[in-house]
Amino acid sequence: MNPRTKSQDIRDLSQNDIRELVAELGQPAFRAKQLIEWVFEKNVCSFDDMTNLPKAFREQLKEAFAFDTPTELTKQVSKDGSRKYLLEYHDGISVETVGMPRRNKLSVCVSTQAGCGMGCAFCATGLNGLKRSLTAQEIVDQVLHVSNDFGERATSVVFMGQGEPFANYDEVLKALRILNDPDGIGIGARHLTVSTSGVIPGIRKFADIPEQFTLAVSLHSAIQSTRNKLMPGVKKYTLLRLHEALQLYTEKTGRRPTYEYAMIEGVNDTNPEMQALCDFCEGTLCHVNLIQLNDIEGSPLKPSPIHKVEDLQRRLESRGIETTIRNSRGNDIDAACGQLKQRFKVQKNA
Template sequence: MVNILDFNLEDLNIWMKQNGEKEFRAKQVINWIYNKIWDFNKMSNLPKSTREKLKSFFYIGIPEVVEIYESSGDDTKKFLYKYRDGSVIECVEMDYNYGNSICVSTQVGCRMGCKFCASTIGGVIRNLTAGEIIAQILCTESITHKKISNVVLMGSGEPLDNYENTIKFLDIINKDYGLNIGHRHITLSTCGIVPKIYELADLNLQITLAISLHASSDEERRKTMPIANKYSIEEIIDSCKYYINKTNRRITFEYALVKNINDSIESAKKLAKLLQSLLCHVNLIPVNQVTESDLKKPAKENIKKFSNILTELGINNTIRREMGSDINAACGQLRRNYMNNIEERC
């Protein structure tokens, strides 16, 4: 059986033609699915014979809802979803004045090994397909009855480590027959897989690229990010310059502030010098507490001081507002807790 959510309109047109059906049936099926009808039997404008063919070949891969957590402090909701093979992932829905955002996962687990991220503990299990990533949005919209207007690929997994599925996902949700979400409302976050940044730049998508930098020197970066042993900051910056030149899009640099590791005045000055010639913005993130890690969040006054230094040196920056901290909204924490509870019961 094949997940029909992995098919774009062209794929489904081809399938219809190969199976003796009119091509326009593909658009009908997709319209039903993206209007939250996930039962072929309920697609009333399709002949029964067509529905039977669809049922014999496809399934509609909407995940099972395992848990829903709602923050008491804001409108953040965290969803734990389970796919047909038992794989569990999480995504987060956040309400802002400018619209409703969702942070989706692109892999079950992650192989990148960043010390401040719970999703990488235990490594990567598998990639999610394009349809499985789309399903996170469809399912969340169905539950919340809210239209998602902004998408962030910043949940569990490294999007550029699942490149083909990620690109197909970006293509489908941008289409008017899909979710019709403009690329300028999409942010893709990567820890810096340099060759894939160049490939992404050549596609000239108008998405926002966010680089998980988290350090101003290679030595500092290696303390928390194993990827730093493969790609230097210089290589990442060069790929970012290429991306900016190709797309004319501003890059966001994510910087998780960790007490006594990368939060010093010297680190702030080095970061400003590193980024001074780039069209960019720095997103300062007070590090989330991860049970298996001893990394600590700096004091609020130190976070503010770091931000002020960047501003004084001409680097635009913001301190990320913490949302959903009471529901384990940090990447990978909810899934990790769930899997630990399963293991304890076995």
């Protein structure tokens, strides 16, 4: 086991590490099972809550470990029931995360980075640049925070908040596996969705893992020049190479990726743009999610009218491409897709 420090988060240990720790501290083996249940199944955030452990053992744990859980700075509640949280980590970095309840289910949208370096024209997250990537436990803590606030278990998680998940691939994969672990949080693999702006090396690696996690790709245009303007951070990953990588993904996994397409008036809702999207998707295993662009404060980009969205849906479906028009959640509290940013933290530091 690696040397420990007083500030180490006990949740960074593996279950085998915990078994070794318990033996080192002279505790009987069954204490390891109890501690593992508290840490990985019951997800407590205080040693004092581990009521079936002897007090002396709890004090030993307190001396060696901590729970570095984030602090809630703000919470906003939408009229649709969604809740947006601004969470601050130990180093003062903050991120936003969103809980979305619906029909006895709870979906959580998590951030994988503080800020973002991709610079997408339609997204507020990148306005302040990239601060740093999050650890796996910091990502998981967002899910636990939302679950605890709602008082119910998260049934699905979408990695669609701040940041590019595949720019933080290793920690994102670790977080996915923690969330999926049947001896822990236990969310089904197909209910864990990672959304990338089209980082091809990440897509290729994602195709090689054994788990059946869901892949979403922020496409937003199937014309290279338009996509370059909207998404300058992935210019080097051309649409041709992206198409090839996604074909490889479906061949290896048998899973269909979802393409996210935020419709922007006069930009990607023209006839040539619609035709290009249909051509990009036709004959491939995929699902398309259409959404009207969410308003971003200070941005000149405007959402397409709904009749344009419905027209594109008809065109896609006439080519045999399964398509859904998605409704935004939390739009009134700037919690919808593309609206997350460090609003309150920026004001606090101003």
